[in-house]
Amino acid sequence: MAAALPAWAGKDDIAKSVAGLADESWEMAKNIWEYAEPGYLESKSSKLIADRLEKAGFKVSRGVAGIPTAFTATFGEGKPLVAILGEYDALPELSQEALPVRQPRKEGNGYGQACGHHLFGVGSMAAAMALAGEIKAGRAKGTVRYYGCPAEEGGAAKAFMVRAGLFSDVDVALHWHPGSRNSVGDPSCLARVAVRFRFHGTAAHAAGSPERGRSALDGLLLAIHAVELMREHTPTGTRLHHTILSGGGAANVVPEFAEGFFYVRHPKSEVVRELYPRLLKCAQAGALATETKLEVVNLGGTLELLPNPSLSAVVQANMKKLNKLRYDDEETRFALKLRETIPGKLPPLDDIATVHESYGGTTMGSTDVGDVSWVVPTAGFSAACWAPGTPGHSWQAVACGGTTMGKKGMLLAAETLAASAFDIMTNPEAIQNAKAEFKKRLGEDGYKPLLEKDQKPPLEYRLPARRAAGGE
Structure with missing residues (x-):
């Protein structure tokens, strides 16, 4: 009362x-x-x-x-x-x-x-x-x-x-x-983890020498496709969101860099903890299939x-x-x-x-x-x-x-x-x-944050990713 x-x-x-x-x-x-x-x-x-x-x-x-x-x-x-x-x-x-x-x-x-x-x-x-x-x-x-x-x-x-x-x-x-x-x-409300997946590939002329390139955008698109297939096999109440932050600058260049921003959400934080590793596997699969390198930037989670x-x-x-x-x-x-x-x-x-x-x-x-x-x-x-x-x-x-x-x-x-x-x-x-x-x-479990151990605040999470040393 x-x-x-x-x-x-x-x-x-x-x-x-x-x-x-x-x-x-x-x-x-x-x-x-x-x-x-x-x-x-x-x-x-x-x-x-x-x-x-x-x-x-x-x-x-x-x-x-x-x-x-x-x-x-x-x-x-x-x-x-x-x-x-x-x-x-x-x-x-x-x-x-x-x-x-x-x-x-x-x-x-x-x-x-x-x-x-x-x-x-x-x-x-x-x-x-x-x-x-x-x-x-x-x-x-x-x-x-x-x-x-x-x-x-x-x-x-x-x-x-x-x-x-x-x-x-x-x-x-x-x-x-x-x-x-x-x-x-x-x-x-919904518990949430936010993450940015950055794919690093190899640039090449998209028509003249495509075999020498490895498309970072392809890696990201495959990751997104895997997440879409995963969506059906998640607990009721799950929300998965993504957007492409960067995917290349010219159609005739194999993209050297691509980045996506992803959310995984659910009414219970325990479910988010279970779903996040599966989200990571989707990104890893995209990198594996396209021979690109994956960089994971975990932005933290909230309960x-x-x-x-x-x-x-x-x-x-x-x-x-x-x-x-x-x-x-x-x-x-x-x-x-x-x-x-x-x-x-x-x-x-x-x-x-x-x-x-x-x-x-x-x-x-x-x-x-x-x-x-x-x-x-x-x-x-x-x-x-x-x-x-x-x-x-x-x-x-x-x-x-x-x-x-x-x-x-x-x-x-x-x-x-x-x-x-x-x-x-x-x-x-x-x-x-x-x-x-x-x-x-x-309850007995108390507060169990969704932050990773020793994780720092992602102070630059709204800034463009650094694509190469000395540049943006």
């Missing part, structure tokens, strides 16, 4: 604090939206948030866990210690203006905030600052710590941060995510989320109380125009006024928050920052996140996080219940 929550009146100052930070937070979020930096390379985004928290009196530790763009920012002292997670990396090939039609930005690197991490990072910052105000005023006792987490999109940064012991003193962790609807609950219903109930109570999202006329016109580009039946626009409950089951995505949830009680939610029905990882999500729809959802998330953290800090029973639930679900 969830603990009874303190009276709402104690949280009025949180709402005032978030409102006071609204315009500044939105300007910061828009800056990070424009930066749209790749995972592990979010130097400007990370610095922007860390500097602001430092200015607000937080003690900031930069470059933690051997990751230049990861940091922690701590305010207060003693227990309980509540962690608030933030992210800021973007996705490739999804550059987009804040328009309801497809139009990539003329400036930038081709990346776009297609998962709304600009809102995630800044919204969590505003929540941490609002909670710090409650601690400073003596209305709450304990410590709030913001975690600046890079490279969520395939880089597994939080898994490396967990390995570095950065969560060892945390009592409870809270997070959120931008989405197309408001949702609170405790669904799990499924460990649900905590009692902690989620605290978040749910706050979000239902706080949600007053509505679109104005301009936002409505934007949303209607944008939704013309999205196929299928879509929910009504006023769906943003609802807080959906999502208890049990599994969401068909992955997050490195999963690793955090295996070492500390963790709860999260999604806030409506995109027009209802907008898919994540799309140009439409980038567009919405650059408008005031994104701002409104971000501020709702900031209030919900801060109010929930306030309840946790001022209600010991809430922490006791969360820890009891955590212990019950953790």
Whole structure:
């Protein structure tokens, strides 16, 4: 059972604090939206948030866990210690203006905030600052710590941060995510391993002397074909994805280098552990058959989320109380125009006024928050920052996140996080219940990460592979 929550009146100052930070937070979020930096390379985004928290009196530790763009920012002292997670990396090939039609930005690197991490990072910052105000005023006792987490999109940064012991003193962790609807609950997610297979062959004239060449692209294509055949013979719930990052530059040259990016996912990390060696065999077979050399770059893995219903109930109570999202006329016109580009039946626009409950089951995505949830009680939610029905990882999500729809959802998330953290800090029973639930679900095996032994953070996983000494 969830603990009874303190009276709402104690949280009025949180709402005032978030409102006071609204315009500044939105300007910061828009800056990070424009930066749209790749995972592990979010130097400007990370610095922007860390500097602001430092200015607000937080003690900031930069470059933690051997990751230049990861940091922690701590305010207060003693227990309980509540962690608030933030992210800021973007996705490739999804550059987009804040328009309801497809139009990539003329400036930038081709990346776009297609998962709304600009809102995630800044919204969590505003929540941490609002909670710090409650601690400073003596209305709450304990410590709030913001975690600046890079490279969520395939880089597994939080898994490396967990390995570095950065969560060892945390009592409870809270997070959120931008989405197309408001949702609170405790669904799990898919465990995942990401890997890049690089094939090295021998270049030759594709017509004049093909027998002297060994095609790296052929090796990669055979590996992909083997993975497609493997797909039928995997447990229900398995997800296998791939994309070709490099496959040659001219049709009349036997490709000397080719590279593919692969994911293997499943609701249970034990199954991912079993499937990954089979994925490797597919790549090895491609190299063997084409007489090319295989280079394996394991990017790390992340676990499924460990649900905590009692902690989620605290978040749910706050979000239902706080949600007053509505679109104005301009936002409505934007949303209607944008939704013309999205196929299928879509929910009504006023769906943003609802807080959906999502208890049990599994969401068909992955997050490195999963690793955090295996070492500390963790709860999260999604806030409506995109027009209802907008898919994540799309140009439409980038567009919405650059408008005031994104701002409104971000501020709702900031209030919900801060109010929930306030309840946790001022209600010991809430922490006791969360820890009891955590212990019950953790089981005897405990935390078993999907990182390889002595694995380092893949800081260059978004950069082109080095094809030869001294060149790219």
